[in-house]
Structure formats: structure tokens, C-alpha cells
Amino acid sequence: MTDLTDLTISAAREGLRAKDFSAQELAQAHVSAIESANEALNAYVLPTPDLALEMASASDQRLAKGEGGPLEGVGLGIKDLFCTQGTVTTACSHILNGFTPPYESTVTANLWSAGAVMLGKLNCDEFAMGSSTETSHYGPCINPWRREGSNAPLVPGGSSGGSASAVAARLCLGATATDTGGSIRQPAALTGTVGLKPTYGRCSRWGIVAFASSLDQAGPMTRDVRDAAIMLTAMASHDAMDTTSVDRPVPDYEAALGTGIKGLKVGIPKEYRVEGMGEEIDALWQRGIDWLREQGAEIQEVSLPHTKYALPAYYIVAPAEASSNLARYDGVRYGLRVEGDDVISMYENTRAEGFGAEVKRRVLIGTYVLSAGYYDAYYLKAQKVRSLIKRDFDQAFEKVDVMLTPTTPSPAFALGEKSGDPVEMYLNDIFTVTVNMAGLPGISVPAGLSSEGTPLGLHLIGQAFDEETLLRAAHALEQAAGPMPAPADWWSTNP
Amino acid sequence: MKIDQATVRHIAKLARIKLTQDEAERLEGELSGILDWVEQLEEVDTEGVEPMTSVVAVTTKMRNDEVTDGGYPDAILENAPAREGNFFVVPKVVE
Numbered sequence: 001m002t003d004l005t006d007l008t009i010s011a012a013r014e015g016l017r018a019k020d021f022s023a024q025e026l027a028q029a030h031v032s033a034i035e036s037a038n039e040a041l042n043a044y045v046l047p048t049p050d051l052a053l054e055m056a057s058a059s060d061q062r063l064a065k066g067e068g069g070p071l072e073g074v075g076l077g078i079k080d081l082f083c084t085q086g087t088v089t090t091a092c093s094h095i096l097n098g099f100t101p102p103y104e105s106t107v108t109a110n111l112w113s114a115g116a117v118m119l120g121k122l123n124c125d126e127f128a129m130g131s132s133t134e135t136s137h138y139g140p141c142i143n144p145w146r147r148e149g150s151n152a153p154l155v156p157g158g159s160s161g162g163s164a165s166a167v168a169a170r171l172c173l174g175a176t177a178t179d180t181g182g183s184i185r186q187p188a189a190l191t192g193t194v195g196l197k198p199t200y201g202r203c204s205r206w207g208i209v210a211f212a213s214s215l216d217q218a219g220p221m222t223r224d225v226r227d228a229a230i231m232l233t234a235m236a237s238h239d240a241m242d243t244t245s246v247d248r249p250v251p252d253y254e255a256a257l258g259t260g261i262k263g264l265k266v267g268i269p270k271e272y273r274v275e276g277m278g279e280e281i282d283a284l285w286q287r288g289i290d291w292l293r294e295q296g297a298e299i300q301e302v303s304l305p306h307t308k309y310a311l312p313a314y315y316i317v318a319p320a321e322a323s324s325n326l327a328r329y330d331g332v333r334y335g336l337r338v339e340g341d342d343v344i345s346m347y348e349n350t351r352a353e354g355f356g357a358e359v360k361r362r363v364l365i366g367t368y369v370l371s372a373g374y375y376d377a378y379y380l381k382a383q384k385v386r387s388l389i390k391r392d393f394d395q396a397f398e399k400v401d402v403m404l405t406p407t408t409p410s411p412a413f414a415l416g417e418k419s420g421d422p423v424e425m426y427l428n429d430i431f432t433v434t435v436n437m438a439g440l441p442g443i444s445v446p447a448g449l450s451s452e453g454t455p456l457g458l459h460l461i462g463q464a465f466d467e468e469t470l471l472r473a474a475h476a477l478e479q480a481a482g483p484m485p486a487p488a489d490w491w492s493t494n495p
Numbered sequence: 496m497k498i499d500q501a502t503v504r505h506i507a508k509l510a511r512i513k514l515t516q517d518e519a520e521r522l523e524g525e526l527s528g529i530l531d532w533v534e535q536l537e538e539v540d541t542e543g544v545e546p547m548t549s550v551v552a553v554t555t556k557m558r559n560d561e562v563t564d565g566g567y568p569d570a571i572l573e574n575a576p577a578r579e580g581n582f583f584v585v586p587k588v589v590e
Contacts, residue, residue, distance in 0.1 A: 332575075
């Protein structure tokens with residue numbers, strides 16, 4: 001029998017249906033792998049082995065009766081931003097210390113009703129604010145990949161670093177994640193996994209701890225494009241609990257794969273050729289262009305003139321929304337409370353102790369740009385720039401079906417390497433953030449290894465609600481790039 | 496934009512976050528750096544451009560005005576740091 005943790009979701013699905021192994025065996029293999037790896041990788045902040053085995057046992061009963069759902073028995077990791085009923089959910093913040101949701105997020109409820117099994121809650125940057133998973137209250141998550149000839153720990157990217165690390169290190173078959181400025185796609189690129197951010201409104205945000213409500217979107221992280229399609233089909237839904245979730249049917253995304261890309265029009269945005277972009281990233285991009293052209297795609301240059309303003313506009317809009325969303329953490333209804341002389345000092349003490357440095361920074365920036373006298377100059381200006389960014393995309397998509405760019409400006413960096421200067425860390429999202437500002441879907445696909453021996457990703461951008469074309473193009477890219485090798489296991493205590 | 500110590504203290508007050516002296520001093524530089532960087536937006540001509548209100552063109556959905564949820568105070572209160580009966584307890588706010 002092959003190593004069960006090494007299977008893709010689609011292969012596990014076939015194996016379970018054919019009774020080659022049981023859901024309990026599959027869950028046990030993951031439980032053991034997590035136990036053996038988590039000390040080194042810190043991918044899970046809360047493994048849930050008992051719940052996993054219990055859910056797997058229920059899956060086996062359904063499978064025996066031939067009643068299995070589309071994800072029956074498939075073990076998933078859940079980013080700690082998703083509320084899970086009865087299982088502690090903290091968004092990796094001290095301020096939500098011990099919070100046990102009395103309800104389930106819509107996305108995870110959809111996954112459980114499709115038969116999936118929860119393996120535990122995954123590490124992330126505090127309130128998803130970060131690009132390296134170093135701002136987590138529970139300590140940084142480590143990338144299973146290392147530079148050739150070095151033992152220095154690398155970051156897995158962020159904010160969904162736990163999801164990325166767990167998928168890459170075979171500690172789950174797939175994971176949920178969220179993406180506000182690149183938090184699914186950037187960690188996917190840095191760990192050699194597939195990360196899909198759907199169109200804004202495709203997945204319900206209900207029960208996901210809010211960061212920036214006009215930008216947040218849930219999506220899957222997996223080891224191949226087919227698995228991303230399978231997971232998205234289960235995660236997406238229209239939900240009366242989220243008025244921004246869109247009322248349109250969810251297609252079978254897997255059915256869109258494998259039909260080829262002959263005649264597909266692929267745009268190459270010239271403004272993405274940014275100053276200081278490494279030669280290696282440039283060469284990777286060119287290789288991606290060649291791969292698509294060789295399969296019959298028509299390549300053409302397009303222009304997105306406001307690209308360079310997306311990141312600064314994002315760092316007004318996202319903190320502004322965050323400062324408003326995080327106002328609810330006041331020590332009254334849930335989580336941490338630090339007493340004070342009166343109610344105001346209780347609020348101030350609670351938020352001082354409960355929030356980490358990056359969260360404080362963003363709440364303060366958000367408060368400043370929304371404060372009297374500055375609203376027009378910052379927030380309103382940023383929202384106007386956002387309209388221009390969206391207009392750029394609308395015009396470019398009159399000529400092309402998808403766009404191809406690199407996912408990140410560099411491969412995985414070392415722990416602590418970029419934590420000194422906030423703006424330097426923010427620049428990691430330079431290629432991904434435009435997509436959130438315009439509400440579009442985007443996917444990162446592994447595209448080979450850097451000269452350091454670490455993964456690199458290519459990024460495809462699709463039109464709103466056309467995840468089918470996006471996934472079809474991603475699948476073609478994946479076929480050309482070939483399978484991503486698993487990172488060499490240095491982390492297991494009993495390999 | 497240079498953020499001075501008084502401004503850092505003012506916005507921290509608005510945001511209800513108590514800062515140590517060290518934090519306040521560090522934030523002076525960090526917030527100024529971030530605001531300097533976002534000020535490149537001034538280069539963009541936004542004359543006559545409508546600010547974005549929603550990325551997806553949707554009309555707000557309406558539902559019937561009826562009660563569809565509620566009636567489980569224990570679930571609402573089970574995470575409260577301090578409770579008495581069916582109430583959240585806070586420090587005294589009225590003298």
C-alpha cells in the first residue's frame with residue numbers, strides 16, 4: 001500500500017470508494033503524521049485527533065452503505081480563522097483566548113456535509129495580518145522546504161502559512177484558507193502547493209473571523225489543481241447569512257479540467273515587470289508563457305496602468321476595515337479580559353494585551369485614515385483608485401480570457417528576514433493584491449524550483465465568476481510544469 | 496506625513512489601545528513610514544472617479560421582516576469572561 005498521506009484528494013476518494021483502505025486508516029495516518037511533525041513545523045495550533053477518528057468512523061459507515069458524499073472520508077486542515085462549533089477558534093490572536101464558537105462557519109459546514117473529516121486547526125498570522133505566519137500568537141509556522149545545503153528555517157508565507165505547510169508536508173489532503181491580499185496564493189507559491197482565491201462572493205464569509213470585509217475570501221489549498229476544483233465545488237454556496245455571497249449556481253469545477261487551452265487568450269500585464277524583479281522570476285514567467293503557447297494559447301500583452309497603486313491603496317482600505325471589524329474585541333462578550341479601573345481602561349488594557357504588534361499597527365493606521373479630517377484624503381482616495389484598478393481589469397478582459405503573472409517577487413525567505421520593516425513585508429503581495437482590490441479569482445500553481453532549491457509559483461488571474469476557465473488554464477500550466485516533488489522529510493520525529 | 500507622539504497617543508485613545516512609552520515611540524516611526532509610502536496615491540488623477548462601494552455589482556437582497564433566530568441565551572453567554580444570569584457583566588459605567 002502506498003503512503004496514505006501522500007495521496008491527492010482525488011486518489012483518496014477512489015481508494016475509499018474501492019475499499020482499498022478505510023476512512024479511519026486514512027485519518028489515523030494523518031493523526032500520526034501530525035503528531036510526529038508538529039513540534040518542528042508548528043502547522044497546527046490545535047490538532048483534533050479524537051474528532052478526526054470519530055468523523056472518519058461515521059464516514060466509513062456511510063461509505064459502507066454507498067452513501068458517501070463527494071469528500072467522504074477526506075481529511076482536511078482548517079485555518080484557525082474559520083469558526084468550528086465546539087472547537088476553539090482564535091484567529092491565532094491572544095484576544096480570542098479560549099473562544100469556543102457555538103456555531104459553524106458556512107464553508108466548513110459545507111465541507112462536513114460533503115463528508116470531509118477535520119484533522120485540526122491551522123496556524124496563521126494573527127487575524128490573517130501578515131505574509132509569513134510570524135505574527136501568530138502561537139509562534140511562527142515553519143516551511144517544510146529548506147534551501148539546498150542549509151538548515152535555516154524558512155517561512156511558509158502567510159497569512160495561511162499553516163495551511164500551506166500542512167498541505168506541503170502531507171499533514172492533510174487539503175486545507176481551507178482565506179485571502180485578503182494574497183494570503184492563499186503567496187504561501188502556496190512558497191511551499192509548492194496550489195492555492196485558489198475564488199471571486200469575491202463565491203464562498204460565504206459567514207463564520208469566518210473578519211479582517212477586511214470587502215476583500216476577504218475563502219478558498220482551498222491543495223497539492224494539485226484537480227483537488228482545488230473538487231474542494232471549491234464543496235466550499236462554494238449562496239448563503240442567506242452573508243448578503244455579499246452571490247446567488248448563482250455552483251458548477252462542478254472538476255468537469256472544467258482537461259479540455260485543453262487551444263485558442264485561449266492569455267494576457268501578460270506589462271506593468272507587472274516591476275523594477276528589481278529577480279532574473280529568476282522573469283525567466284519563470286517567460287517559461288510559463290512558453291508552456292501555455294505550446295498548448296495552443298494565444299499570448300498578448302495587456303496593460304493595467306494602475307498596478308503600482310494597488311498595494312498602497314490596499315494599505316488604506318484593509319486597515320480601515322480592520323479597525324472597524326476589530327472594534328468588537330472589547331473584553332465583554334468573549335475572549336480575553338484584562339481588568340481596569342473603569343470600563344474604558346478595561347477596554348484599553350484588554351486590547352493592549354490581546355493584540356500583537358502588527359495588529360495594533362494596522363488598527364492604528366485604520367483609525368487614523370478614518371478619523372475626522374483625513375477620511376477624504378485617504379479612504380475616499382483609495383476607494384477611487386480601487387475603481388480605477390477594477391476599470392483596468394474590465395478593459396483588459398475585453399481582449400483576453402485569463403492573465404499570467406508570477407505569484408511572488410521571490411522564493412521563501414528566512415524567519416526574521418523581513419520582520420524589521422513593515423513596508424518591506426507588505427511588498428510580498430505586490431502581484432496578488434490587485435486581484436483582491438478588483439474582487440477577481442486568482443490561482444497560484446507550482447512551477448518549479450528556484451536556484452536555492454525552493455518552490456516558485458505562477459499566478460493566473462480570471463474573470464469574475466469564471467473559475468472554470470481559470471482552473472482549466474491552471475491545469476494546463478500544471479501539466480507542462482510536471483509534478484512538484486515532495487520536500488525531503490527532516491521534520492518527523494519518527495519518520 | 497509625519498506622525499508625532501501626540502497624534503500616536505490620540506489615535507490609540509480613539510482605538511482604545513493602551514500603549515507603553517516604548518510602543519508609542521516605535522509607532523511614531525512605523526506609522527509615519529507607512530503613511531509616507533501610501534501617499535504616492537496623490538499622483539493618481541481621480542477627478543470624476545466614483546469611489547468603489549462593491550467589487551461585484553449586486554443589488555442588496557431583502558428578506559421578510561420576521562424573527563428567524565434567537566432564544567438561546569446560554570449559547571450567547573457561554574464565552575463571556577464575566578456573566579450573571581443572562582447578563583454580561585462590565586465595570587460600573589454610571590456613578
